[in-house]
Amino acid sequence: MTLNKFFKYSLQIGIAGIVINIFLFVTNLYYELVVPVIENSSLEGAVFIFLDNLIFYTPCIFMVLFVAYIVTGQIYNKKYHVRNEDKVTEKLVEKNEAVQKVLDDKAEFLKHKYYTNCPNCGSVREENKTVCSFCGASLIIEKDKK
Ligand SMILES: [Zn+2]
Numbered sequence: 624m625t626l627n628k629f630f631k632y633s634l635q636i637g638i639a640g641i642v643i644n645i646f647l648f649v650t651n652l653y654y655e656l657v658v659p660v661i662e663n664s665s666l667e668g669a670v671f672i673f674l675d676n677l678i679f680y681t682p683c684i685f686m687v688l689f690v691a692y693i694v695t696g697q698i699y700n701k702k703y704h705v706r707n708e709d710k711v712t713e714k715l716v717e718k719n720e721a722v723q724k725v726l727d728d729k730a731e732f733l734k735h736k737y738y739t740n741c742p743n744c745g746s747v748r749e750e751n752k753t754v755c756s757f758c759g760a761s762l763i764i765e766k767d768k769k
Pocket residue numbers: 741742743744745746755756757758759760
């Protein structure tokens with residue numbers, strides 16, 4: 624799973640988690656469900672005390688985890704969003720440059736007048752060509768030669 628997916632709905636999931644957490648805590652449902660399981664188990668001594676404490680603090684731990692999930696998710700999504708925007712901008716600039724080059728070429732092409740037949744070999748000028756396709760001579764009619 625990518626971070627992207629992991630944080631996609633962190634705000635919604637985080638809030639849902641906090642709401643459920645508060646609900647379980649306020650209604651005492653959490654302790655009613657979990658504490659008997661531990662108390663009826665055959666655990667003893669340090670392990671029992673550790674688990675007992677863990678259960679007691681679990682709602683707090685979950686609360687902190689959910690808040691951290693929301694906060695890091697928001698920060699990550701913001702950064703990811705900015706990164707995406709940068710990529711889109713880059714692509715637009717590239718496209719714009721390509722279009723500009725075509726327009727420049729066209730403008731350069733339209734600046735000149737062209738011979739219909741090559742002045743060098745007499746071949747007919749092909750459409751949109753600036754040099755002869757056969758001998759490579761320039762087909763541009765120089766202004767001063769008019
Ligand atoms: Zn020619």
